Amino acid sequence: MESSVGERESAVGHASGPKRLRPGAAALALLVVASVVAACGEPDTEILPLDDARSAGDGTVFDQTRDAFTRPLANLHGPRRDDFFLGNAVFNRGWVTAPASVADFDGLGPLFNATNCSACHFKDGRGRPPEKPDEKLLSMLVRLSVPGVSAQGGPMPEPAYGEQLQENGILGVPAEGTTRVTYVEEAGAFADGATYSLRRPSYRIEELGYGPLAPDVMMSPRTAPFMIGLGLLEAIPEETILALADPDDRDGDGISGRPNRVWDVERQRAVVGRFGWKANQPSLRQQNAGAFAGDIGITSALFPEEGCTAVQEACRVAPTGDTPQLRDLLLEQVTFYTHTLAVPGRRDVDSLEVRRGRKLFEAARCSSCHVPTFETGIVADLPEVSSQVIHPFTDLLLHDMGPDLADGRPDFEASGVEWRTAPLWGIGLVRTVNRHSYLLHDGRARGFAEAILWHGGEAARSRESFVAMPKADRDALVAFLESL
Ligand code: HEC
Ligand code: HEC
Ligand SMILES: [Ca+2]
Ligand SMILES: [Ca+2]
Ligand SMILES: [Ca+2]
Numbered sequence: 001m002e003s004s005v006g007e008r009e010s011a012v013g014h015a016s017g018p019k020r021l022r023p024g025a026a027a028l029a030l031l032v033v034a035s036v037v038a039a040c041g042e043p044d045t046e047i048l049p050l051d052d053a054r055s056a057g058d059g060t061v062f063d064q065t066r067d068a069f070t071r072p073l074a075n076l077h078g079p080r081r082d083d084f085f086l087g088n089a090v091f092n093r094g095w096v097t098a099p100a101s102v103a104d105f106d107g108l109g110p111l112f113n114a115t116n117c118s119a120c121h122f123k124d125g126r127g128r129p130p131e132k133p134d135e136k137l138l139s140m141l142v143r144l145s146v147p148g149v150s151a152q153g154g155p156m157p158e159p160a161y162g163e164q165l166q167e168n169g170i171l172g173v174p175a176e177g178t179t180r181v182t183y184v185e186e187a188g189a190f191a192d193g194a195t196y197s198l199r200r201p202s203y204r205i206e207e208l209g210y211g212p213l214a215p216d217v218m219m220s221p222r223t224a225p226f227m228i229g230l231g232l233l234e235a236i237p238e239e240t241i242l243a244l245a246d247p248d249d250r251d252g253d254g255i256s257g258r259p260n261r262v263w264d265v266e267r268q269r270a271v272v273g274r275f276g277w278k279a280n281q282p283s284l285r286q287q288n289a290g291a292f293a294g295d296i297g298i299t300s301a302l303f304p305e306e307g308c309t310a311v312q313e314a315c316r317v318a319p320t321g322d323t324p325q326l327r328d329l330l331l332e333q334v335t336f337y338t339h340t341l342a343v344p345g346r347r348d349v350d351s352l353e354v355r356r357g358r359k360l361f362e363a364a365r366c367s368s369c370h371v372p373t374f375e376t377g378i379v380a381d382l383p384e385v386s387s388q389v390i391h392p393f394t395d396l397l398l399h400d401m402g403p404d405l406a407d408g409r410p411d412f413e414a415s416g417v418e419w420r421t422a423p424l425w426g427i428g429l430v431r432t433v434n435r436h437s438y439l440l441h442d443g444r445a446r447g448f449a450e451a452i453l454w455h456g457g458e459a460a461r462s463r464e465s466f467v468a469m470p471k472a473d474r475d476a477l478v479a480f481l482e483s484l
Contacts, residue, residue, distance in 0.1 A: 087337025402456020
């Protein structure tokens with residue numbers, strides 16, 4: 001049959017139509033390689049190349065503990081492992097107000113969301129929304145803008161508050177505000193009569209520090225994504241991503257992914273975006289420098305300016321420490337770290353239920369967007385992520401996900417209804433690592449079923465397939481997601 005896992009699996013979601021699933025039917029047995037049947041004695045189960053537990057190729061780590069997301073790539077050796085741990089220390093390090101005795105780590109704020117990266121990406125995992133009405137946003141943030149396009153083609157900052165709401169300030173600098181989330185429960189039912197409830201969020205910003213927000217302000221609340229496998233995602237060749245795009249839906253399958261194009265500060269031109277919930281950052285280096293500037297208030301060679309707006313007087317005169325505050329070496333170390341965090345291997349790939357769920361995932365066309373398999377290209381200086389067969393379950397493209405998930409806030413070429421397909425590798429371990437099950441960009445979904453039920457737009461047919469499934473099939477699909 002097929003020689004390359006990558007070719008076969010990439011083709012599955014795009015070229016072939018939905019597969020009819022009749023587990024146990026003789027038809028499926030035809031697909032099974034005879035020797036495999038003999039070996040495992042399961043004649044009714046098709047063995048797909050994707051029953052591959054090695055999500056990150058040679059870099060896969062087999063760890064299902066609370067530290068599952070914190071490991072270096074398994075193929076990272078010798079002094080390069082030491083470099084990983086240097087970057088890890090910068091990622092965990094708390095920044096303090098300038099001037100401080102440790103000048104390497106001062107310059108916090110004046111406005112900031114958190115004092116260290118790992119506050120939001122706890123154990124290199126995921127953030128979550130507040131669990132009580134009076135709890136502050138601890139591991140998520142709100143992006144802001146007003147209609148219009150910046151000189152670089154990006155969002156137009158809100159005049160008084162900029163592009164992000166910083167909910168903390170150093171001594172003497174008022175915080176920008178506090179985000180409050182409330183939810184309304186909405187009931188629904190599966191085709192078999194079983195009921196569910198989805199909670200629809202609404203956001204309000206209170207205790208505004210610098211006057212009212214512009215009346216036409218647009219807000220995009222986002223949780224911190226997990227940090228696993230990001231170097232491998234950056235190593236997917238641009239041509240491969242572009243080849244998956246189908247902006248005008250020429251093949252008529254209702255799915256029309258397209259790349260975001262975002263400003264690359266160092267290259268001074270627009271390039272394909274890959275990181276962030278709207279693929280709004282072009283590279284890990286820029287994403288990381290952007291996080292230092294926006295989330296912690298730490299300037300760097302890429303972003304040398306403190307993020308104070310014209311009306312934020314106390315912010316503009318506050319002590320800042322060295323300029324830039326982040327030495328190039330530290331940015332390099334943390335960027336090496338984000339390039340070399342591993343992905344945990346899959347669990348239970350041989351379970352019959354998981355395999356059935358895997359086929360339902362194909363049948364419901366989840367894999368049209370959550371593309372299972374890629375082969376990475378060659379990256380200079382990063383042999384560990386080069387030429388690897390990986391299973392990230394994303395196409396890194398933007399999709400219209402319908403009005404219910406829309407934030408209404410464009411981000412470079414991403415419209416207010418578009419989001420980047422979320423990578424699903426490792427997602428079954430979020431509960432173990434972060435002790436919660438909140439999913440989607442703003443954490444509104446409480447588990448896998450709700451996440452699927454919120455899918456709309458280009459994914460409406462996938463959602464309908466899920467709603468139509470009997471309970472046993474829904475459970476199998478979720479069991480498959482748990483195994484990732
Ligand atoms: C206040 C919480 C918060 C802090 C602190 C924070 N992040 Fe993030 N991080 C986020 C959010 C939210 C996103 C998604 C951003 C978006 O969609 O625009 C993100 C995205 C990322 C991504 C891209 C992940 C992906 O899957 O696309 C990387 C890499 C990253 N952050 C690194 C860092 C680093 C390095 C630091 C420390 C300098 C840091 N972050 C600090 C909240 C945070
Ligand atoms: C049209 C493309 C598309 C299809 C088809 C699709 N998804 Fe998604 N999926 C997305 C996007 C985009 C997101 C991120 C949406 C957001 O956060 O608002 C997402 C998010 C998710 C999440 C949450 C991930 C996270 O990190 O929070 C899960 C789980 C998921 N999808 C599973 C599925 C399953 C199962 C199916 C099939 C029943 C499916 N998806 C079909 C595009 C798609
Ligand atoms: Ca600063
Ligand atoms: Ca701000
Ligand atoms: Ca299409």
